[in-house]
Amino acid sequence: MRSLASIAVLVLAVGLLPLFVSSGVTLGFVTMVLYATLLGQAWNILGGFGGQFSFGHAVFFGTGAYAMAVLQMRFGLNAWAALPCAIALGGVAGTLLGALSFRYGLRGSYFALVTLAFAEVFRILANTFDFTGAGVGLQLPLQEGAAQLQFATETGYLYLALALATVSLLFAWWLKHSRYGAWLAAVRDNEDSAAALGVNAFRVKLVAITVSGALMAAGGAFYVQKFHYIDPHLAYGAPISVEALLSAIIGGMGTVFGPLLGAVVLHGLGELTRNSLSSTPGASLVIYGALLVLIIMFMPRGIAGLFEGKR
Amino acid sequence: MLAARDLAISFGGLKAVSGASLTVPAGKITALIGPNGAGKSTLFGLVSGFLKPDRGSVALEGREIVGMKPHAVCRLGMTRTFQIVQPFAQQTVRENIAVGAHLHIGGRKAALAAAEAVAQRVGLTAQLDKPAADLTVAGRKRLELARALATQPRLILLDEVLAGLNPQEVGEMIPVLRGIRDSGVTVFMIEHVMQAVMNLAEYVWVLAQGELIAQGLPGEVTSDEKVIEAYLGHGTAARLKAEAAHG
Amino acid sequence: MKSDEKAYPPPAMLDPAILFASVLNGLTTGAVYALIALGLTLIYGVLHIINFAHGAALMMALYGVYFLHEKLGLDPYVSLPIMVPAMFVAGYALYRGVIARASHGKDENILLITLGLSIMLENAALYFFKSDTLTIDTAYTLSTVNIFGAMIAVPKMVAFFGALATTAVLLLVIGKTSLGRAIRACAKERQGARLVGINVDHVFAMSFGIGLACLGAAACFLLPAYYVNPQVGNGFVLIAFTIVVLGGMGSFVGALIGGFLIGVVESVGGLLLGESLGQIGIFVIFIIVLLFRPQGLFGARA
Numbered sequence: 045m046r047s048l049a050s051i052a053v054l055v056l057a058v059g060l061l062p063l064f065v066s067s068g069v070t071l072g073f074v075t076m077v078l079y080a081t082l083l084g085q086a087w088n089i090l091g092g093f094g095g096q097f098s099f100g101h102a103v104f105f106g107t108g109a110y111a112m113a114v115l116q117m118r119f120g121l122n123a124w125a126a127l128p129c130a131i132a133l134g135g136v137a138g139t140l141l142g143a144l145s146f147r148y149g150l151r152g153s154y155f156a157l158v159t160l161a162f163a164e165v166f167r168i169l170a171n172t173f174d175f176t177g178a179g180v181g182l183q184l185p186l187q188e189g190a191a192q193l194q195f196a197t198e199t200g201y202l203y204l205a206l207a208l209a210t211v212s213l214l215f216a217w218w219l220k221h222s223r224y225g226a227w228l229a230a231v232r233d234n235e236d237s238a239a240a241l242g243v244n245a246f247r248v249k250l251v252a253i254t255v256s257g258a259l260m261a262a263g264g265a266f267y268v269q270k271f272h273y274i275d276p277h278l279a280y281g282a283p284i285s286v287e288a289l290l291s292a293i294i295g296g297m298g299t300v301f302g303p304l305l306g307a308v309v310l311h312g313l314g315e316l317t318r319n320s321l322s323s324t325p326g327a328s329l330v331i332y333g334a335l336l337v338l339i340i341m342f343m344p345r346g347i348a349g350l351f352e353g354k355r
Numbered sequence: 356m357l358a359a360r361d362l363a364i365s366f367g368g369l370k371a372v373s374g375a376s377l378t379v380p381a382g383k384i385t386a387l388i389g390p391n392g393a394g395k396s397t398l399f400g401l402v403s404g405f406l407k408p409d410r411g412s413v414a415l416e417g418r419e420i421v422g423m424k425p426h427a428v429c430r431l432g433m434t435r436t437f438q439i440v441q442p443f444a445q446q447t448v449r450e451n452i453a454v455g456a457h458l459h460i461g462g463r464k465a466a467l468a469a470a471e472a473v474a475q476r477v478g479l480t481a482q483l484d485k486p487a488a489d490l491t492v493a494g495r496k497r498l499e500l501a502r503a504l505a506t507q508p509r510l511i512l513l514d515e516v517l518a519g520l521n522p523q524e525v526g527e528m529i530p531v532l533r534g535i536r537d538s539g540v541t542v543f544m545i546e547h548v549m550q551a552v553m554n555l556a557e558y559v560w561v562l563a564q565g566e567l568i569a570q571g572l573p574g575e576v577t578s579d580e581k582v583i584e585a586y587l588g589h590g591t592a593a594r595l596k597a598e599a600a601h602g
Numbered sequence: 603m604k605s606d607e608k609a610y611p612p613p614a615m616l617d618p619a620i621l622f623a624s625v626l627n628g629l630t631t632g633a634v635y636a637l638i639a640l641g642l643t644l645i646y647g648v649l650h651i652i653n654f655a656h657g658a659a660l661m662m663a664l665y666g667v668y669f670l671h672e673k674l675g676l677d678p679y680v681s682l683p684i685m686v687p688a689m690f691v692a693g694y695a696l697y698r699g700v701i702a703r704a705s706h707g708k709d710e711n712i713l714l715i716t717l718g719l720s721i722m723l724e725n726a727a728l729y730f731f732k733s734d735t736l737t738i739d740t741a742y743t744l745s746t747v748n749i750f751g752a753m754i755a756v757p758k759m760v761a762f763f764g765a766l767a768t769t770a771v772l773l774l775v776i777g778k779t780s781l782g783r784a785i786r787a788c789a790k791e792r793q794g795a796r797l798v799g800i801n802v803d804h805v806f807a808m809s810f811g812i813g814l815a816c817l818g819a820a821a822c823f824l825l826p827a828y829y830v831n832p833q834v835g836n837g838f839v840l841i842a843f844t845i846v847v848l849g850g851m852g853s854f855v856g857a858l859i860g861g862f863l864i865g866v867v868e869s870v871g872g873l874l875l876g877e878s879l880g881q882i883g884i885f886v887i888f889i890i891v892l893l894f895r896p897q898g899l900f901g902a903r904a
C-alpha cells in the first residue's frame with residue numbers, strides 16, 4: 045500500500061507542477077523522465093519481473109511508433125483513435141514474438157539475441173518499403189490541438205507522459221500484489237518448480253511479453269506525437285532498446301520504482317554531462333555503460349534495491 | 356490412485372526406465388526404492404509430465420495423463436518435489452509456499468495466509484520471512500514439501516525429501532509425513548533412508564537398472580534375494596557408508 | 603552494414619557472371635566473418651558465455667590499425683604482430699578484471715556486462731574519434747585481380763587468405779599445444795580440469811584473450827577493404843552470432859563453414875534483393891536456426 049500511496053503522490057506532484065513551474069526546459073525534462081520511466085517499466089515487466097532479458101525491445105517501440113504515424117497519415121485516423129490501436133499492435137507483436145520464442149524454449153542469452161534479431165529485421169523492413177517512408181522516415185504533419193494529441197506547450201505532453209507512465213507503474217504495483225505476479229516471479233526464479241506447482245509458465249511469460257510490448261508501443265506512439273517524426277533507426281535501432289533496459293537495470297530490476305529512479309539518474313546525468321562536457325556526443329553513454337557494468341557486478345537489485353530492503 | 360503401465364524412456368543409448376508398470380494405492384504411503392542411478396527420479400519425471408515416455412501410459416484416478424504438461428498434471432491433483440531442491444531463491448519462504456497455494460486461491464492475502472498454515476504443518480513457521488536462499492538443507496527440503504502441499508494435492512510424489520538430513524531431522528520429519536497421509540493425501544516417495552522406509556511405507560516398489568524387480572510389504576521386500584543382490588551388487592552398502600561419513 | 607540507402611529494384615536478369623563474382627566476393631567477406639566468429643565461438647565453447655562486446659572490440663582493433671597507419675605509416679598487414687598481441691592482452695585483462703567477477707552464476711549477467719562494455723567502448727570512440735567514417739589509402743586499395751572473369755579487389759583476396767591462415771594457426775594452437783590441451787580440457791570438464799591441477803581461471807582468461815586476438819588479426823585484414831566508425835562493430839555482432847549459432851555453439855569447423863555461408867548469403871542476397879533488404883536473410887537465418895535447431899547445423903551438442 046505504501047507504494048500505491050507513493051504513486052498517488054507522484055501523480056499529484058507532477059500534475060500540479062505546471063501551476064508552479066513555467067519553464068519549458070524543466071517541464072520538458074520531467075516529461076522525458078516520465079517517458080523513459082514508461083520505456084524502462086515496459087522492459088522491467090518482462091526482464092525484471094519475468095526474468096526474460098530482451099535486447100530488442102525496439103521491436104515493440106518501433107511498431108507502436110510506426111502504427112501511430114501510418115494510421116494517421118495513410119488511413120486518416122484521428123490520433124486519439126490511433127493511440128489505442130498502436131498500443132494493441134505492440135501487444136500483438138509481443139504475443140507473436142513470445143509465442144515463437146517461448147514455444148521453442150528459448151531462454152537466457154538466446155532469448156535476448158532473438159529479440160535483437162527481430163528488431164533488426166523490422167528495421168530493415170521499415171527501411172525498405174515506401175509504406176513506412178523507407179529510409180527517409182515519416183514526418184507527421186503539424187496539427188496542434190488537444191483533439192489531434194499534439195500540443196503547443198510542454199504541459200500537454202507532460203500530462204500524456206504522466207498518464208502512460210502511471211499506467212505502467214500501476215501495473216508493476218499490481219504484479220507485486222497479485223497471483224499473476226507471484227506466478228511470474230516463480231517462473232523467473234525457477235521454471236521447473238513453478239510447473240510442478242501448477243503454473244503454466246508459457247502462458248505466464250506470454251502475458252508478460254504482451255503487456256511489455258503494449259507499454260513499449262505506447263512509448264513509441266508518444267515519441268511520434270511529441271517529435272512528429274520517425275525513421276527506421278529511431279524506431280527499431282539499438283539505442284531505444286538500450287535506453288529501456290538501462291533505466292530498468294540501473295534503477296532496479298523487478299522493483300516498482302526502479303525504472304523511475306533509473307530514468308531520473310539517466311536523464312539527470314545526461315543533463316549534467318551535456319552542460320559540463322560541452323555537448324560532446326558519447327560522454328554520457330560511456331557513463332551509462334559503466335553504470336550498467338557496476339550495477340550488475342555489485343548491486344543486482346539496482347538503486348531501488350537500496351530502498352526496498354534486502355531480499 | 357496412480358497406475359503406470361509399461362513406461363520406458365532412454366537417454367541416448369541408456370535405457371533409464373524400461374517397461375515399468377506399477378500402481379500406487381490411494382490413502383497410503385508407498386515407497387519406491389532402488390540403488391543409485393536405478394531410474395527412480397526418471398520414473399517420477401515420466402509420471403508427473405516432466406519427461407515424455409518413449410512408450411507406456413500413466414493413469415491418475417483412472418484418467419490418462421501421459422503427454423500432459425506438468426502444470427496440467429498438478430491441476431489434476433498430483434504434484435512432485437525435486438531431489439535437487441529448487442527453491443525460488445530470491446523469495447521468502449512465505450512467498451515460496453504461496454506460489455503453491457495460488458493454484459486454488461486467487462487472492463494474494465489469502466494465499467499468504469494459507470502459506471502460513473502449511474508452514475506450520477511442516478515446521479517452517481520460524482523461517483517464514485527468511486529468503487529461501489538462506490535455509491539449511493533440512494529447511495529447503497521442508498520448503499519443497501510445503502510448497503507441494505500448498506497446492507492441496509491428492510497425490511504427492513516426494514523425491515528423497517529425507518536425503519541429507521541428520522538422524523534427528525529425519526526423526527522429526529517422519530511424523531510430518533505420516534500427518535500428511537492421515538490428512539488424506541496419498542504419498543509416493545523415493546527414499547534411500549531405510550529407517551524411514553521401514554517406519555513409514557505401507558507398500559514398497561523396488562527399481563533396479565530401469566526395471567521393477569520386486570514389490571510388497573517393507574519386511575518382505577528387504578529380505579527378497581533379488582533386492583539384496585541389486586543393492587549389494589552395485590556397492591550401495593559402500594555408498595551408504597560413505598554418505599554417512601559425509602553427512 | 604551500410605543499410606541507410608534507399609532500396610533499389612532487383613536487376614531484371616541474373617547474369618551468371620555477376621552471380622559468380624558475387625559468390626566470390628561473399629566468400630572473401632565470409633573468410634573474415636569466419637575469423638571473427640572463431641573468436642566468439644572459442645569464448646563460448648570454453649567459458650560458456652556470450653561476449654556481446656565482440657563487435658565493439660573489433661571496432662577498437664580497427665581504430666588501432668587505422669591509427670598505426672595514419673600516425674606511424676604502418677601498413678595494415680605489417681600491424682599484425684602489434685595488433686594480435688595487443689588485443690590478446692586487452693582480452694586477458696578484461697576477463698580477469700571484469701568478466702570473471704561479474705557473473706553471479708547467471709549467463710545473462712555476462713551478456714549484460716558485455717553489453718555495458720560495448721556501450722562504453724562505442725561511445726568512448728564516439729567521444730574521442732567523432733562519428734566520421736574513416737578509411738585508409740594504400741597502394742593496393744584499388745587494384746583488383748581477375749579470377750575467371752570476376753574482378754576481386756586485392757585487399758579482399760589478402761583478407762581471404764589471411765583469414766584462412768590465421769584460422770589454421772588457431773586450430774594448430776588449440777589442437778597441438780599444451781595450452782590448447784588445457785583449453786580443451788576446461789571446455790569439456792572444468793571441475794575435472796581443476797582437479798588435475800590446471801589453473802582454470804588462467805586458461806579462461808587465455809581463451810578470452812585468444813578470442814580477441816582473432817579480432818586483432820581480422821581488423822588488419824579488414825581495414826584496407828573496409829572502413830571504421832564507432833558503430834562499425836554493431837553490424838558484425840549479430841552476423842558473428844548468426845555464424846556461431848549456425849555452426850553450432852563452440853564448433854570451429856561450424857564457424858568456418860558458417861562464415862562462408864553467411865558471407866555468400868549476404869552478398870547474393872544483396873544482389874537479388876537490393877542492399878537494404880539483402881541483409882534480412884542473415885537475421886532470418888539466425889532466428890530460424892535459434893528457434894528450430896539451436897544446436898546448429900553442424901553441432902550435435904544440446
Ligand SMILES: Nc1ncnc2c1ncn2[C@@H]1O[C@H](COP(=O)(O)OP(=O)(O)OP(=O)(O)O)[C@@H](O)[C@H]1O
Nearest residue numbers: 366369371389390391392393394395396397398438
Ligand atoms: N536428462 C538425462 N539425460 C541423460 N541421462 C540421464 C538423464 N536423467 C537421468 N539420466 C540417467 O538415467 C539414469 C537414472 O537416473 P535417475 O536420476 O532416475 O536415478 P535415481 O534412481 O533417481 O538415482 P539416485 O538414487 O542417485 O537419485 C542414470 O544413469 C542417469 O545418469
Ligand SMILES: [Mg+2]
Nearest residue numbers: 395396397438
Ligand atoms: Mg534420484
